[in-house]
Amino acid sequence: MATVLAPDPAAYDVDTLAWAERQAELLRAGRFLQADISAIAEEIEELAGQQRRELRNRLTTIVQHWLKLEISPHREPKNGWRQTIRHARVEIGILLENSPSLRRETSATLAKAAVDAAMLAIGDLADFGELDRERVLRIKARSFTIDEVLTGKLP
Secondary structure (H helix, E strand, O other): OOOOOOOOHHHHHHOHHHHHHHHHHHHHOOOHHHOOHHHHHHHHHHHHHHHHHHHHHHHHHHHHHHHHHHHOOOOOOHHHHHHHHHHHHHHHHHHHHHOHHHHHHHHHHHHHHHHHHHHHHHHHHHHOOOOOHHHHHHHHHOOOOHHHHHHOOOO
16 A cells, blocks of 8 residues: 655745656656645646736737837837737747647737737837827727737738
């Protein structure tokens, strides 16, 4: 009969990597009673949260730069903004490839990201003296679809 050891809760707080490797080893060996199941469940939930945050951050970046492309009267640094959008699109593609179930959350996440992006774009444009009331209203009124953000032609 297997010996049941109480999980060492301090190990997680001391060295998360060593703890994770030990938990994986215990699970692979079928030594479930020795594994820190509660903390493992929390880590799995946190992983899902990280993926949602990454999706939102990437969508925010795309919309923020898209808004600046549409609103800024200057030519530079528009190429850099386009490069940033293309990079974020690739990263979102990888994220959705690795976690296809996240795709069902993209539209709702975009709605939240667009609010964040509008505030950031307004701040960025204000920093460069490119903001007036009309531009603020255009930014706030602009809406995006997920298809537009992920595959649409850039301004």
